[in-house]
Amino acid sequence: MTIASNIGKAHLHPDRLFSADTNIRAVAREIYNSIQGLPIISPHGHTDPRWYAENKRFDNPAAFLVIPDHYVFRMLYSQGIELEELGIPSVDGTPVEQDPRKIWRLFAKNFHLYRGTPTKLWMTHSLSEVLGVDEPLCEASADRIYDHIEACLASDAFLPRTLFEKFNIEALATTEFAVDTLEHHKTINSSGWRGRVITTFRPDDITNPQHPLFQTNIKILGEQTGEETSRWTGYLEAIRKRRAFFKEMGATATDHGFPTAFTTILTETQCQNLLTKAIAGVCTPEEAELFRGHMLVENARMSCDDGLVMQIHVGCYRNHNPLIYKHFGQDKGCDIPTRIDFVNGFRPLLNEVGNNPNMTIIAFSLDESSYSREIAPLAGHYPALKIGPAWWFHDSPEGMKRYRRQITETAGFYNTVGFNDDTRAFLSIPARHDVARRVDSNFLAHYVCEHLLTLEEALDIAHDLTYTLPRKAYKLDTQVKTP
């Protein structure tokens, strides 16, 4: 972050996110100063491995900062700006804006809409701290800032690997579906570059009968592994082989993103019947739910064997808006959280593997009402269960405060796993980690000033939340060993 390091500071106060109370602020600063320089551990995210593999220059400012970030364009869409105007690529041939400067101007003109949102924090951090922009973004400054960013992107200082190193990222995980060939990870691994970019095994495409590619990918899965994937035993063996391949390529974790927390244990006959229906594309919604619920348990069993950490992200109604889905496909800001029932839903899973202290399940919740009621009590009991950080819509200062205030008293700090940035926007990585470090520092400072923690304890916890816990929870501090 060397370009223009002294400008832009006016728009990003060094004490941002710290309490206005001078005592708390002083302690928060001290805690933050102790962790600000720690390497970034990014064990869950969605940046494109191609960037690190090819190490090519990023495209124009709109393609870099606006188009890939659904946090950015969903807000604009909610205020009546069409996705077509923002150049979001369509999946059905709908023509969309191609002029990046026009898109950027539209974004800049409406930048006031993000007031009070984390997107504004992240974007301002990216512009000011990484790109060295020295004035606020608005309609009047749009062109000047566009030109400035374009110039940055043209320089070697903004190549993906250079930024990766500048950001002080110690380890970063991307996420790939089960039949991905992981070619970019192969390239990275064999390139001699010292940056640690690993994959994550996300098998939803072959475990969720309602996934649009399920039938296609089950076939590919069979070809990739030489297993008869229409037979239950072959199907399971094929998954095991893919897990082994992902692990070989560096993965330390799997990820499972389902609509509910439902899990179940079925008989082999039931499983075979459901698999047959799923391949034939004739599962009812209830049968699909049964299949997914059982497959969470199967993957948990495999994790007990191969040591991959199991992440479960649940509670989202995907593609709520069919019009947008039709024109623009998935991940376009149309996913909406729903109520979740971890207590009944996770019970079969936890009864099966939850008492295994060598197993790690990291659960993420989009339903904040489950924090103090369900997820903290569960993680404060089952040795296998850990709580993922405040996620997605809750990856925000207020969201993180609620998370710590509602979880810590029952689950403590040590049943949590530090921060995930979970982002598709590369420049938001340091911004998001900075917000998390500041919010945690401020939270701990409150407890110090209310005499619930000593400053020494708080410094210790801050270091753990930032560095020790994510490395340990995601097994990034060791080789993954098969027991």
Place this chain on the structure above:
Amino acid sequence: MTIASNIGKAHLHPDRLFSADTNIRAVAREIYNSIQGLPIISPHGHTDPRWYAENKRFDNPAAFLVIPDHYVFRMLYSQGIELEELGIPSVDGTPVEQDPRKIWRLFAKNFHLYRGTPTKLWMTHSLSEVLGVDEPLCEASADRIYDHIEACLASDAFLPRTLFEKFNIEALATTEFAVDTLEHHKTINSSGWRGRVITTFRPDDITNPQHPLFQTNIKILGEQTGEETSRWTGYLEAIRKRRAFFKEMGATATDHGFPTAFTTILTETQCQNLLTKAIAGVCTPEEAELFRGHMLVENARMSCDDGLVMQIHVGCYRNHNPLIYKHFGQDKGCDIPTRIDFVNGFRPLLNEVGNNPNMTIIAFSLDESSYSREIAPLAGHYPALKIGPAWWFHDSPEGMKRYRRQITETAGFYNTVGFNDDTRAFLSIPARHDVARRVDSNFLAHYVCEHLLTLEEALDIAHDLTYTLPRKAYKLDTQVKTP
């Protein structure tokens, strides 16, 4: 607010509701000072249009401040005081207290019960700021204060229109059912008085088969419009005509108050069958729900045509206490919020009209767990959907804080619509708007002091929340145009 303007202040501190932190307090004051004098926009409420039409003196203090306010008497009832003792009019001939002074004394004696509640804030504001009462209300002061208020009410300074002007109300909406003749609004409109009092179209009496007046009002609806309301097409056309009539009388919005967020789209045949059953009074609860769910979509379609803003208030179990309902009827403090599912419930509605940027749906939630989980993510995506303010039980300092903290980060400020007082108690209008302005100022001051907003931005947002947004969202800043 000229009477006795310097007394009573001791009981209503000028810095009330601002943070104890001196930095935040100073900023909050500055923000509040910038909006304190703005006109009141009251786009949703339940005051009696007769007051403004007839402009007669208000009755005694009990009839003015206690009897019409269910916030007031529900608390007393919860502590063992019978509604009969409070002079609440019965619907079944049960005799109730007729002496307003006795009622007032009972209220005054128990005024400590409201400690920590918004009712205390509102009532103290009414007594101190509007009525110039200069001592705290309690058993000992009850008679003196009664006499003082009685004297006020006898003066021209306390006539409804005079107060309306003194309160600096720019526009105020009342709420009337679909077959209301709007005689008071006619009187107001033709009176030459410059006060803007408009109606709101609330068709629950003809769209909810479980409404006690459904059958009666469907008949009246037919007579009023010359449509055959037992036929589906005639029924719809009759509603269109009533909407047009309300709009002609000044309405810019409709309001729909249903127990759940369920919406659906049925075939015309299904609709006709349900309408026939509803008129015959033989709908099952499930059929009534289907009918209501479809009628929300029909009214939304009509809004797309006639431009009326659509308000949806859902999630309340009405008349939970049959004993009170039997003796005293509805709106007697026996309505209790329930869990709500906007994500599944609103999906058919939003899929039908949610992508229309010229449509406005304002949704209100009594289930705070839906704020960050459902309503903010939905409004942060669908262009038609805006979020109504913290409502009813949540129209309170803590409720408003939770609302802003749980909604802003995902939906921003600009998918909200400012404040609604939603009151039946005339004097509580300035009190409620004052509380909202103070709480918003204090919220923004926190963000300024934590360096998330500049003071300039905060001043700008405060003005928008108080004045610009409600005028725009409710189309009070323009003539309603039929597209």
Place this chain on the structure above:
Amino acid sequence: MTIASNIGKAHLHPDRLFSADTNIRAVAREIYNSIQGLPIISPHGHTDPRWYAENKRFDNPAAFLVIPDHYVFRMLYSQGIELEELGIPSVDGTPVEQDPRKIWRLFAKNFHLYRGTPTKLWMTHSLSEVLGVDEPLCEASADRIYDHIEACLASDAFLPRTLFEKFNIEALATTEFAVDTLEHHKTINSSGWRGRVITTFRPDDITNPQHPLFQTNIKILGEQTGEETSRWTGYLEAIRKRRAFFKEMGATATDHGFPTAFTTILTETQCQNLLTKAIAGVCTPEEAELFRGHMLVENARMSCDDGLVMQIHVGCYRNHNPLIYKHFGQDKGCDIPTRIDFVNGFRPLLNEVGNNPNMTIIAFSLDESSYSREIAPLAGHYPALKIGPAWWFHDSPEGMKRYRRQITETAGFYNTVGFNDDTRAFLSIPARHDVARRVDSNFLAHYVCEHLLTLEEALDIAHDLTYTLPRKAYKLDTQVKTP
């Protein structure tokens, strides 16, 4: 609390739990000072009446502080420490650690896991304020502190009755099942000791068909009362007799702990059929729910007659972990809260007895989302319904803050009932009450500094919350009179 009164203070700051803001802190201190010395009212808890009856020395430090406290060992278990290592008694013969010093060391070594939890507060209070320990607990100090506590326990100053008096407990309730012989309470009552230890009637063992002892205890119930408990009328009469016996032994309240808030009113025929099935052990889960739901109403009716206050604790999935249940039985930290529906669930109950101002139902919720949505609106209306304090997982500083912030504005302070410690850990009683008094003082100080309450009002409320309300709500200030 005389032993070593000046040491250990460094680890327990006199201003702990008060705001860092100097204005609020000063007010909080003043309020706290006014209530700090008030007697402890403990109307709901689970300490062992044998302690007070026999007044024998407590066992070793591990048996005293670790083994009986599921808050303590569930956290250790969640971090991979087996209950066997902690000496938790097994129910199936599984061998467990017998060396209390080893158990203590394991606990001490892992004491950092409790950072940020109320357990740390309570334990530090017990060690520092009651036991006079003068250094922080950790691996290095484990043996020294063990020796110190052991020496304490050997002295007369630490006999149960002496501690009870030292703690300034005015009244303490234990909880016994319906067929308990109450021998310890008899001993206490006839001992001449002035300590007031009363029982609470908890009939779950005879009203919940899924209780493991249901069939056994129904038989015992018949024998104890001479009633034919397989007949509906005999069964009810037997319960009435047991209630009378408990009341005679000092009970002022009953307690009902069920998984849901469901209540219902069945016909006598339905009741007899369900009772017959329940005794035969053939109830379906739905039938058990019906039976429990009706029995809540029956017990409420009996409370209307005999004046016993009715406590209802709902919303917990008991024994979520079958492995632990098999080896160690119930109450081992495996109970997990669930969503709760008071609005529909309690409606039959409240319609039956809720309008009776001489009836008291105290409802406890583990689902914080029900606070502002359901429980405060219900208690702010029905005269019989009061809100129990923040309970179990929410008996914590943050939990109490949320409770007050989410409940007060709708239900006020006077529909709540003060604090319950609800503990099995004797030394945690003064610690828990101290935390509650501090948190309430700090909450009230906020309101004073934001000019929502005067200091006089706050002092008055603090006294009520600490002393007046629990004595009144639990009828500890009067003889229980049968109307």
